[in-house]
Amino acid sequence: MHPTDPPCSPKDVLPRTDDSTGKDNLKSGVLDQFHRLQPQVLEDTFRPPNYLLEQIQVSSAEKLYYDPHHTNRYKRPDWFAVVRVEPLDEPRNLTANGVTWQKMFNPFVVVELLSPETEREDLGEHLEELHPDPTKWEVYEQILHIPYYVVFDGKSDRLRVFQFAGNCYTELELREPRVWMNDIQLGLGLWQGVYQGLERLWLRWYKADGRWILTPEEREQEHARRLAQQLRDLGIEPDGNLRVHSPRRKHNEL
Known part of the structure; x- marks a missing residue:
């Protein structure tokens, strides 16, 4: 992988939606099933070898509060993981009450599963109407400085990975649909296979030797x-x- 040199503004790297191209043969029910199961695949295979289980926290669709001065402001990433040197106070799987993040444990990686309803906010384009809150992109990039932001379109099977460098996200040029994250000694890539009865491309984690976890x-x-x-x-x-x-x-x- 090699970083490209796009400008910091996410608007300049937004993909254009074209309903006449891409893999548009997935029925809505199957796509809904994918959105339900994909976070579980990520959790099942997230095993950084340089961290104990007590030092890892993962979550899907939980509230991620980003502003301690406005405690009602939050985002809901489709999936994210936190790794810490010292053990975390909370259990590895977060509760349904959401994440308070009183200690501001920022995620190491966030994954968003794109959909027509969320694509613009996930990739940083403000809606037409006036909206006082920042987009997910702005929160992950400008406020939390999350090292890796992964977006995957389950309809077109397009994988995009952004790495925080300097003061903004830089999109990585993926020669194949996978990315290595050296800090956690894990890679993330696309795997064709069956998970809980559904066969398709899935995002899952792999080891240094290239084998899937x-x-x-x-x-x-x-x-x-x-x-x-x-x-x-x-x-x-x-x-x-x-x-x-x-x-x-x-x-x-x-």
Whole structure:
């Protein structure tokens, strides 16, 4: 990946919506299912090897308060992750009451899933009507200085990644649909596969060697395959219902 040199204004890098092009064959129900499941894929595979689970906080569609002087102002990222050197006070999965961020733990990465209703605000273009609050882009870039801002259009399968550099976001030139984030020793890319019965392109995290980080279901299947092979090595043919449940992990086991 190599940074391009666009101006700081997001209006200059906004994509133009053209209903006559792109992959427009997804039914609205399937797209809704994608928007519901994609944050779970990100959470299931977010395992930075240089952080303990207690040092990680992830959330989807929770309130992210950004102004301690106006506590009713917030944004709802589709998904974001916080990593800290010291363990976080709150549990890893945030509650339905939202994020108060009294200590202002800024996210390391935010992911927005574009839709026609949210595209303009997600990419920093103000609505026609007068709106006193900043857009998501402005909050992530100018207020919170979030290092990585990822936008993915599940309809066109277009992935765009912006990195905070200097005082604004710079769009990264992706030679392939993936990006490496060295600070967390993880990469984020597009994977074609089946998740909870839906086959399509998904955003998911991968390791330094390029292998995708397994979801809990995939880890269970892998354990079952290994156990089945061990039984065969002993001359025992396992039955087709063999299942192995992975033990609860205290650290980030990859």
